[in-house]
Amino acid sequence: MAQATSAVHWFRKGLRLHDNPALLDALRSAQHVWPVYCWDARLVTPQAVGVNRVQFLLQCLDDLDRRLRERQSRLTVLRGDALEVLPRFMRERQVSLLTFEGDVEPEGRARDERMLRKCHQMGVQVHSFATHLLYDPDRVIRELGADELPLSYGPFVARVTEALGAPALPLAAPPETQSFGTPDTDPQAYAVPRLEELEAYRGMTATTPLKGGETTALAVLGAFLSERRDEARQFSKPHTSPTAFEPASTTQLSPHMALGCLSARLFYYRVQELHPLRRPPVSLIGQLWWREFFTTVAYATPGFHSMKENRLCRQIPWSADAEEQYRAWEGGRTGHPFIDACMVQLRKHGWLHHLARHAVACFLSRGDLWVSWERGRDTFDRLLVDRDYALNNANWMWLSCSAFFHQYFRVYSPIKFPQRFDKEGTFVRHFLPVLRNMPAKYVYEPWKAPLSVQREAGCVVGRDYPYPIVDHEVVSKENLAKMSEVFSRERRPMEKFAKKRPRPEC
Ligand code: FAD
Numbered sequence: 001m002a003q004a005t006s007a008v009h010w011f012r013k014g015l016r017l018h019d020n021p022a023l024l025d026a027l028r029s030a031q032h033v034w035p036v037y038c039w040d041a042r043l044v045t046p047q048a049v050g051v052n053r054v055q056f057l058l059q060c061l062d063d064l065d066r067r068l069r070e071r072q073s074r075l076t077v078l079r080g081d082a083l084e085v086l087p088r089f090m091r092e093r094q095v096s097l098l099t100f101e102g103d104v105e106p107e108g109r110a111r112d113e114r115m116l117r118k119c120h121q122m123g124v125q126v127h128s129f130a131t132h133l134l135y136d137p138d139r140v141i142r143e144l145g146a147d148e149l150p151l152s153y154g155p156f157v158a159r160v161t162e163a164l165g166a167p168a169l170p171l172a173a174p175p176e177t178q179s180f181g182t183p184d185t186d187p188q189a190y191a192v193p194r195l196e197e198l199e200a201y202r203g204m205t206a207t208t209p210l211k212g213g214e215t216t217a218l219a220v221l222g223a224f225l226s227e228r229r230d231e232a233r234q235f236s237k238p239h240t241s242p243t244a245f246e247p248a249s250t251t252q253l254s255p256h257m258a259l260g261c262l263s264a265r266l267f268y269y270r271v272q273e274l275h276p277l278r279r280p281p282v283s284l285i286g287q288l289w290w291r292e293f294f295t296t297v298a299y300a301t302p303g304f305h306s307m308k309e310n311r312l313c314r315q316i317p318w319s320a321d322a323e324e325q326y327r328a329w330e331g332g333r334t335g336h337p338f339i340d341a342c343m344v345q346l347r348k349h350g351w352l353h354h355l356a357r358h359a360v361a362c363f364l365s366r367g368d369l370w371v372s373w374e375r376g377r378d379t380f381d382r383l384l385v386d387r388d389y390a391l392n393n394a395n396w397m398w399l400s401c402s403a404f405f406h407q408y409f410r411v412y413s414p415i416k417f418p419q420r421f422d423k424e425g426t427f428v429r430h431f432l433p434v435l436r437n438m439p440a441k442y443v444y445e446p447w448k449a450p451l452s453v454q455r456e457a458g459c460v461v462g463r464d465y466p467y468p469i470v471d472h473e474v475v476s477k478e479n480l481a482k483m484s485e486v487f488s489r490e491r492r493p494m495e496k497f498a499k500k501r502p503r504p505e506c
Pocket of ligand 1: 237250251252253254255257258287288290291292294352353354355357358361380384386387388389391392393395396399
């Protein structure tokens, strides 16, 4: 194959220099490499992407630009629809090779297909690499057979490891001495946008403490595995706390994983070094397998994000008239302090502990409000800094017992569940300062406090904080009966793997 003179490496996710085979391929194949990102303002609006995630993304791009400049290159940000601006850019510069990490989401895959066709028409070669996960999902599906892909975690992990062995080792970043040969451009042109200049976000301020970029991701991973070495070794997800926030009880690497600032293979092999470790599914490596499992199943399932078009999704007759309930949940005004505090954390930080996500998702759907998981998914899609197509849809289906999880009788109590981790209510007091002086006895159910206690705490229910919009004890029982009815008539493909052993409420 003839050596390309100029290549573009197109960053979308995979916002890193380490373990980036597509970037290394461009550097190997061409004398001049343009690292490019396409910023399409039509896709980045407050209705779709919360301000916390935009700030995080811009920090990732800034960091990438800085790391590229250390290598005498830079990030070229093209503004507009990638399918228009990128072919034009390549034509004007006579680029003959385009490299990228293949997208795993349906919209990204459709866009990649269209780009492939355009490049074909223009005579530009395309080299794409599957490096978002530990394994190439196409290869997994090919090896295991599309109809044989296990739809539950244990069999998936076992069959993938048996068929494909250990994941490939991560690759090093190009050294600082590596020549990119990126031609000079006007330093002002093609710059990374600044949050202040984005018209759609005018007047909005990001409040997340999470900072984006490969440099931070590597530092966070390094610190967790060294300073919290024993925790990392003993990591057992069900025993980490949903109410810990400074610091969180888990790694908080999810936003970096979602945008690919950190490679899954590097994460995996760095954790393996801590051997001996606990085993999946609860261990840290086990968490990466959850990501692998859900993303691969989503990749193989058309309409994964839709209740109606997804063959895996149970058809539950969610309430058609629950706008008020949904708004109260989203706005953190359910009158259940733990649920409301979680929703405030989601809005402020763009992140929640996994079990806090469990609690609010269960509350919105099958536990209390009987609102469709798709609505909660949309809220998470907008507000999460770590928003991930497969993980968000899969986990919402899990929590609503629409797919993957079938123990519908296990319902999260908005009162007893947080008490297991945080008797004093420190988490609630932090995110709902109106309750900061409420005695611990009432902090999860302030409506039960005598009026004199409420007055003394400076929080009168009905005036300073809402009454609960539902009585959990009552509605959760009604909803259990509805779920039982649904389960008696609906069977889904993955149920052949499901255990049928009842377990108590959480
Ligand atoms: P750690 O426990 O430190 O785990 C390390 C990594 O493993 C994470 O960064 C993540 O990449 C992966 N991981 C961990 N838990 C899961 C899981 N249950 N499923 C798949 N991968 C996992 N995670 C997202 O990244 N994006 C989402 O949009 C998302 N939506 C969710 C929606 C709901 C309703 C629920 C219940 C969970 C959702 N999760 C999502 C999964 C999980 O809650 C987060 O990945 C995790 O809490 C992130 O924190 P961490 O990085 O500290 O995780």
